[in-house]
Amino acid sequence: EPEVTQTPSHQVTQMGQEVILRCVPISNHLYFYWYRQILGQKVEFLVSFYNNEISEKSEIFDDQFSVERPDGSNFTLKIRSTKLEDSAMYFCASKRTGNTDTQYFGPGTRLTVL
């Protein structure tokens, strides 16, 4: 069964460094999302992406964040200058189409900012 994959599973970085989190959505999916979950808290929406552009972003998704679909398969989240409070689990999700379809989540990348 197709699944969303994410790499790396765990990333440790120093404050102020740039990180790129990678996701490979399910191949025939058209809508892509990033969410994050700070330890012990609920999952929060960051950004949605469709037709090669951001369709919606939350207030968490400030100028330090960017997303890209550099080729037909990868979907990346870049944090330009990481802060301690960026430490969280980051989940990529994708769905095929429409407003009622299930979103399928990847296993997540645990980002630790020191």
Added chain:
Amino acid sequence: SQQGEEDPQALSIQEGENATMNCSYKTSINNLQWYRQNSGRGLVHLILIRSNEREKHSGRLRVTLDTSKKSSSLLITASRAADTASYFCATVIYNQGGKLIFGQGTELSVKP
């Protein structure tokens, strides 16, 4: 209350018992989805119920939706130790691009 508020926050039961978790929301929704998360792991989709549906079943899972009360419940019947996990409801609101708004979750512990 927030969109996607769940209760109880934690639930501890014996294997074989049923577990019921509730979710309430504020804004009219397109659909509501339930996810499971094992400790520190990814989110596994369990079931999606649309706003025009009242009940759905999947194996040992039963989900109800009451749009007049803006609430949903997830029932796990004949629970097993392997059902131990956190369970989240997530809503999709009309005309908001399909993003999921998650609740705080219910932490279920099933004792063997």
